[in-house]
Amino acid sequence: MFYAGLALNGLAIGCVAALAAVGLLATYRVTGVFNIAFGAIAVFSAYVMWQCVRVWRMPVGVAAIVVLGLVAPGIGLLLERSVYRPLRRSGASGLLVATLGVLVLQLGLVFLLWGGRSYVNAPSLLPAGDVLLPGGSLRLPYATIVELGLVAVVAAGLTVLLKATRIGLMVRAVVDDRDLAAAASVPADALAAGGWAFGAFLAGLAGVLWAPIYHLDPYSLTLTVLETMGVAVLARLTSLPVAVGAALAIGIAQTELTAVHPAVRWQGVVDALRTNLFVAVLFVALMVVPRLGIRESGAVGAGLHRVGARRISRSDWVARLPLGAASLVLGLPFFFDPADLRAALAVPALAVVFVSLVVATGYAGQISLGQAGYAGLGALFMAKLAGGGVPWLVAVFLGPLLVVPVGWLTGYPAIHRRGLYLALTTFATAAVVARFVFAQPVFVGGLVVARPPGFVDDHWFYGLEVACLVLALLVVRSLHTGPLGRALVALRDSEAAAVSAGIDVRRMKVFVFACAAGLAGLGGALTASAAQAFNPTDFDPVQGLVWFAAVAVWGVDSAVGAMVGAAALVAVDVGTVVGVSGLAIGVGAVLLGRFPGGIAGLVGRLADRAGAASVPSVASGSSLSPVSSNPDPPRRLSPAGRAVAARVRERRTG
CATH class of the missing domain: 1.10.3470 (ABC transporter involved in vitamin B12 uptake, BtuC)
Structure with missing residues (x-):
């Protein structure tokens, strides 16, 4: 059965999940990077919010301006400038590991500054109370109204920005071919910085809104935010309306499951599904969706392996x-x-x-x-x-x-x-x-x-x-x-x-x-x-x-x-x-x-350098003959090779 009262309660959870999913999609659509560190940014922002309100006794409104207006966007700008922009410019790969590094780094800061402690008194930004809906039997919390308004404004504004403005055209050009866009005088770095700042803002907003619901805990809240990746996967990382609709539907379904009471032996399964519906959707979505719009999917793990083959002997002390x-x-x-x-x-x-x-x-x-x-x-x-x-x-x-x-x-x-x-x-x-x-x-x-x-x-x-x-x-x-x-x-x-x-x-x-x-x-x-x-x-x-x-x-x-x-x-x-x-x-x-x-x-x-330095050189006065130092006979050069070698000798003697 469908219970309208439960559905209204589920909208609150679905709205925050929608904001998190929109933040993931916004960062990906603008920068081409799937930000796995999104959850850590949310958790760090939530802890800063708690520090401002509970320890420094700031008013909630002032703390919200500090956290959501300065801290969260500042994190995005700092990451883009110090981490992702150098990787892009140097041509280095390993963006996946870089995002993991950012996640671990921010969790380390949370543990270092707050000891990793959990708090149940996270401050809430949303107003208390509710409004009576027409009909006289249902009440809609003011908090849910605010969250629905935020989701509508953010999703609609981002859709218009990316599809109907010059900025959206430049963003698509940068994501498709950054070098070509830069050659056409498109401000790629500025667009990327804006994308990271906006995505980090939405991450901080999701963390601050979810902390009072799920409590403030480093690992648990990070995993809760990361589970919303299932919504982005259902949208194939492209459709903002699908992401918003899926998030709201999952939030409603999660609360509707509280009214399901099967046989006693199945009640535990239903309860587990109710409390973990987002992670179940993430798993099922990844199994069902055949293909995502992920660029550079074959290179995200590059840069992990050693470059070049080892050419030194096992007796080299560095190798040991x-x-x-x-x-x-x-x-x-x-x-x-x-x-x-x-x-x-x-x-x-x-x-x-x-x-x-x-x-x-x-x-x-x-x-x-x-x-x-x-x-x-x-x-x-x-x-x-x-x-x-x-x-x-x-x-x-x-x-x-x-x-x-x-x-x-x-x-x-x-x-x-x-x-x-x-x-x-x-x-x-x-x-x-x-x-x-x-x-x-x-x-x-x-x-x-x-x-x-x-x-x-x-x-x-x-x-x-x-x-x-x-x-x-x-x-x-x-x-x-x-x-x-x-x-x-x-x-x-x-x-x-x-x-x-x-x-x-x-x-x-x-x-x-x-x-x-x-x-x-x-x-x-x-x-x-x-x-x-x-x-x-x-x-x-x-x-x-x-x-x-x-x-x-x-x-x-x-x-x-x-x-x-x-x-x-x-x-x-x-x-x-x-x-x-x-x-x-x-x-x-x-x-x-x-x-x-x-x-x-x-x-x-x-070890390679030490091994190369340990090989005696004939030109430096070594007693080894050319044959003993290099058992392979010299190869005959082609005419083109001899011409190149002659030019090299001319430059050296020049």
Whole structure:
């Protein structure tokens, strides 16, 4: 049945979702960048609003002017000027990782400034009270009237601006071909700055309006705002009316579900669907919508891998630095005191999860933002098996094996998706798992996680974790060498070339997702065992975004870099205040477009230079003959080659 009173209540939720979706579409339509950091901008603005009103005692109206008129648009302008414009001008790629870096950076600021605390007293901008509708039985809140007016004005104004004005024509020219538009004297930078400022304003508005409804919490509110991406997906990132209509319909449906009372055994499912309808729509939309209007979808993950092949010997001391560092950080905790060792127990488990990202993204080029969901499933399956009487040493490996079929099934969407579309699909998978499994007492209630006999002591358990990590590295090595490794590299570099080489790309993609899911499940099982508890917040989808950014910073195609990165992340979290690690990861991810390959790539380039410098030169007086220093005989130059060489010699002697 349809209840008009419930529908009016749902309009409030739908209006805020519509504003968030319009902000996403506005930024994308003007700049061509899908801003995943949208949720973090909303959360940061909401926290600043709380600070202004609850701590500094500003009037709500003055605080709204400060936050929505200065802070939120200022964030957009700062990001466009300092992050996205340099990436565009330098020709560097990696915009996806840059947006993730901005998200992690702003969440780090929230944790650093406010300690990541949740607040239930977020101030409200909207007026209280309601108005009696004709008929005398229904009342419409003033807040809903204001929100409907905001949505109508913003959507209509933006539609007219983009379709019926000269500014809209210039925007379309810039998005289609920025260089050509600049040659025609179109102010591309000014238009992009305006788009980012307006999008950040709408993000801040959505965060400030939603904070009183869903409470002020860094991860929870960020995920709530990100779930509205499903509305943008339904609109295929092009249609503002469709986005607004879909958001209002979902908001109404969410409140209408409160009146649905099925049999007792199904009531939990209905309640979960009611509270998480937006994330369900996000997942279904990504499964149903065959194609999005995403530009540069094949390049959003570029810049993650190292450039050039290594040409140095294994005996080079620089080449041994990463492996030596990894061995050192894994070996030192054996000599820690009990308090420090307890914190170090998180390192090998997190390293296994990071290594799973190396398999999926570094070796196969498939951007996966859903590893947190696989890790949590591995922990949940392990706890269920161990609680059901299965020996722990069996459950810790059998649980991750049960995650492999889940990775296999969720890997099928990757067959026809790449780049940003694939990233959104994997993130939606993790969000669905978090909302419909980890947040439901029927699945996680009453779980007891204990270590097996003989490994209760932290030193012994840490040794077991290191052994599992070594086993995971052996699996990764088998995937990176031989014909299988060459096939994965071909898949990462060019799917078309891989198909022409006879590689079954469809099967290879699903296989990679299954392997990565199993490894992430093992890391999750070790995480829960180390803590001796299943904590759903450890596997939050937003936490998975932080993990991906961290692996990208350390080198997404380096298993050793992933291990060092996991140790560094845990050490910074333990040794400093909360939020510093997010700041460091965010800054590194933002700079990744200018330094391909991350820290591992930088070490590799240093090794290349050191290796080149260590090769003796005949011209510098080396006793080596030309034959011994270069066993390959010189090649004969063509006439054109000899002419070029002659011109080069003339310029040098000039």
